[in-house]
Amino acid sequence: SLFENVHFSKLGGTGMIVNPHGIEKDGWVMTGGINVLDAEVHFKSCRFEDCFTEDALNVFSSTFTLEGSKFINCSSDGFDGDFVNGTVKRCEFINIMGDGVDFSGSSVSVEDTIFYNIEDKAISVGEASNVKISDSNVNIANFGIVSKDLSNAHCVDILIKNTRIAGVSCYQKKNNFGPGNVVLSNVRFEDLNKTFLIQTGSSAKTDGTFIDTEEFLTSSLY
Numbered sequence: 188s189l190f191e192n193v194h195f196s197k198l199g200g201t202g203m204i205v206n207p208h209g210i211e212k213d214g215w216v217m218t219g220g221i222n223v224l225d226a227e228v229h230f231k232s233c234r235f236e237d238c239f240t241e242d243a244l245n246v247f248s249s250t251f252t253l254e255g256s257k258f259i260n261c262s263s264d265g266f267d268g269d270f271v272n273g274t275v276k277r278c279e280f281i282n283i284m285g286d287g288v289d290f291s292g293s294s295v296s297v298e299d300t301i302f303y304n305i306e307d308k309a310i311s312v313g314e315a316s317n318v319k320i321s322d323s324n325v326n327i328a329n330f331g332i333v334s335k336d337l338s339n340a341h342c343v344d345i346l347i348k349n350t351r352i353a354g355v356s357c358y359q360k361k362n363n364f365g366p367g368n369v370v371l372s373n374v375r376f377e378d379l380n381k382t383f384l385i386q387t388g389s390s391a392k393t394d395g396t397f398i399d400t401e402e403f404l405t406s407s408l409y
Contacts, residue, residue, distance in 0.1 A: 244267070
């Protein structure tokens with residue numbers, strides 16, 4: 188499936204349990220305003236705007252590309268990829284009340300992408316995901332990049348500014364997984380409350396140097 192130059196707006200979703208502003212349809216529940224399942228899908232130069240769903244776009248068990256697209260004014264997450272393989276390239280995530288992008292069980296690259304005014308995590312890497320992030324910019328978020336639950340994030344040439352909790356964080360959230368890991372190269376930080384928040388057992392390495400870890404309860408972050 189190919190979506191090119193498509194404007195999605197005012198998405199309410201299906202299933203009022205996860206989408207309070209959505210419609211009720213015979214007990215159906217779908218977290219996304221747009222949902223993709225078991226497919227190959229490409230979004231190019233699309234716009235997702237004023238979305239009131241758990242995820243503006245949810246891609247599940249699929250291969251995808253998301254290129255040159257914008258997510259603006261979303262009441263929860265922008266893009267949620269579960270068990271996917273693909274690329275996010277030259278995109279913008281602006282005024283997102285949840286995570287900018289959220290990956291679980293996935294292998295993804297995020298390239299040349301802007302995250303601005305993100306209420307939670309600009310980039311969330313979870314549940315044994317492997318994500319490479321490059322040439323991207325985060326400005327205003329709770330967290331810039333989080334790697335959790337047996338995930339690995341590789342970050343190259345990134346600027347992270349104005350995070351309220353931490354620029355980069357690694358931890359274990361779910362008992363049936365494990366710690367998170369991140370490797371950073373030429374990642375710059377400006378105007379942060381805290382640069383690193385790395386839980387004991389997880390690991391973070393920046394330009395060849397390991398970052399000190401600390402004890403904290405993951406529940407304190409949610």
